């Protein structure tokens with residue numbers, strides 16, 4: 398049986414969006430392979446019903462009441478054991494911090510290959526996973542195979558696949574496996590909430606993104622203020638990242654993150670094709686640019702022609718008035 402597994406990442410008992418996106422894509426692969434789509438997760442609390450709503454008919458729930466947080470060694474050992482026993486054909490992970498930590502360790506332990514940060518997946522006529530990702534700084538797209546080792550493993554960029562519409566009327570089976578009490582080598586003392594500048598932008602409903610048009614690093618403080626009022630987070634163009642004004646973690650585009658928020662506000666961003674590749678599927682795009690001919694206006698739902706340092710403070714004041 399050529400089963401496709403999706404690793405379901407959880408944080409504070411909620412499921413990462415990318416895992417649900419992967420369930421939808423994994424289902425297509427499993428159907429083509431005539432195998433099962435299997436969701437596997439490690440969490441103290443039972444989240445199986447929520448996972449099943451997004452298409453998983455088989456779920457493996459690994460748990461241990463003493464495991465509260467992600468632990469590289471405990472997770473790697475637990476997953477390696479179950480994968481060795483059940484031999485899935487393909488395993489997909491989100492290319493998140495945890496996915497990027499866990500998947501390579503597992504691949505090494507299972508003596509198989511891993512393609513990181515895929516933006517497209519397909520199967521060839523022999524059922525081999527075609528794992529496509531940008532390479533050489535985004536100048537080429539490389540399709541990578543792992544023909545001699547099973548499972549074929551990939552991490553996939555958040556936001557590149559659509560998740561399915563959840564459905565309540567579902568049948569699914571759950572295999573619950575209690576993990577033995579491995580002593581963690583790391584003790585977590587405290588978890589400090591991230592501020593919105595470093596939030597995972599691919600999970601956010603609102604992104605306020607800044608480009609070279611900000612002209613200076615301090616411009617991001619203004620964007621941060623707007624993002625906070627909208628309960629969103631801040632993104633950046635590559636030009637802003639390369640100027641050293643923003644962290645590469647928040648770069649949007651072909652060589653950055655793919656995002657699909659409800660609202661994307663592009664501030665001082667021209668709309669180069671490589672930037673647009675990462676945000677064009679946002680539900681509502683608002684562009685603020687002083688050049689009325691900037692290409693970003695071609696894909697914007699709403700365009701404001703003007704200096705962002707005049708427009709954004711007005712937006713902030715208006716939002717503050719509304720909130721009082």
Ligand code: FAD
Nearest residue numbers: 608609610634635636650651652653665666667672687705
């Ligand atoms: P610019 O193109 O310089 O645009 C700045 C804009 O700000 C202009 O439109 C200007 O009119 C406006 N402006 C200036 N001052 C103000 C003001 N005061 N108020 C309002 N508007 C103002 N880019 C990405 O973003 N993401 C990627 O992932 C990415 N990957 C790439 C991969 C490859 C292989 C290559 C070759 C390029 C890639 N790029 C990427 C770079 C991309 O081609 C552009 O160079 C980049 O997106 C431009 O960033 P920008 O829009 O911030 O800057």
